[in-house]
Amino acid sequence: SQELEQSPQSLIxxxxxxxxxxxxxxxxxxxxxxxxxxxxxxxxxxxxxxxxGEEKSHEKITAKLDEKKQQSSLHITASQPSHAGIYLxxxxxxxxxxxxxxxxxxxxxxLP
Amino acid sequence: DxxxxxxxxxxxxxxxxRVTLRCSPRSGDLSVYWYQxxxxxxxxxxxQYYNGEERAKxxxxxxxxxxxxxxxxxxxxxxxxxxxxxALYFCASSVFDRVGGNTIYFGEGSWLTVV
Numbered sequence: 001s002q003e004l005e006q007s008p009q010s011l012i013x014x015x016x017x018x019x020x021x022x023x024x025x026x027x028x029x030x031x032x033x034x035x036x037x038x039x040x041x042x043x044x045x046x047x048x049x050x051x052x053g054e055e056k057s058h059e060k061i062t063a064k065l066d067e068k069k070q071q072s073s074l075h076i077t078a079s080q081p082s083h084a085g086i087y088l089x090x091x092x093x094x095x096x097x098x099x100x101x102x103x104x105x106x107x108x109x110x111l112p
Numbered sequence: 113d114x115x116x117x118x119x120x121x122x123x124x125x126x127x128x129x130r131v132t133l134r135c136s137p138r139s140g141d142l143s144v145y146w147y148q149x150x151x152x153x154x155x156x157x158x159x160q161y162y163n164g165e166e167r168a169k170x171x172x173x174x175x176x177x178x179x180x181x182x183x184x185x186x187x188x189x190x191x192x193x194x195x196x197x198x199a200l201y202f203c204a205s206s207v208f209d210r211v212g213g214n215t216i217y218f219g220e221g222s223w224l225t226v227v
Contacts, residue, residue: 043218098214102155
């Protein structure tokens with residue numbers, strides 16, 4: 001979706017390295033969701049951010065929401081092969097409705 | 113396991129045929145969403161139901177329809193199938209809580225191949 005741009009499209013990192021994935025919206029965000037997907041499988045919910053400046057962490061994954069920039073970043077610390085997959089951001093552009101518009105995804109490969 | 117159950121996991125059918133995909137939401141979730149994921153279009157919202165009523169429509173073709181039943185399970189009906197309908201179809205359900213907000217969980221998807 002052009003309303004939601006994800007970058008980079010793909011990322012190859014060495015195990016143990018840190019990495020960041022960005023998701024930028026052209027519209028006001030009412031909620032920003034991060035999911036992880038293995039090819040052909042279901043989406044695994046990671047985190048949801050609602051308020052500007054909000055930051056959430058789960059294990060080695062941290063997500064932040066910059067309200068001014070209408071942008072979210074997903075940061076993985078000390079990456080592991082288990083982090084490999086497709087990371088998708090999904091945006092809610094309405095406060096009441098929760099249908100999500102998704103970015104095109106970031107393919108992450110972690111080399112052992 | 114997200115708690116959202118979809119059947120069948122895989123389906124192969126011929127052009128012109130009709131199929132029904134089934135979804136059982138997480139226990140207690142009133143909202144059900146359907147999404148289509150294809151290589152060229154990415155992940156796109158199709159339709160949302162809330163407690164049996166249609167709440168929102170996205171890029172859903174007229175050949176497709178959905179409904180949510182009183183027990184909250186949902187079905188997505190795809191008819192007059194074309195090769196381009198081949199995709200991974202996801203169901204998602206959501207629950208709202210004051211602390212976490214509106215968390216949306218996805219099922220494993222139904223792979224549809226039209227030949």
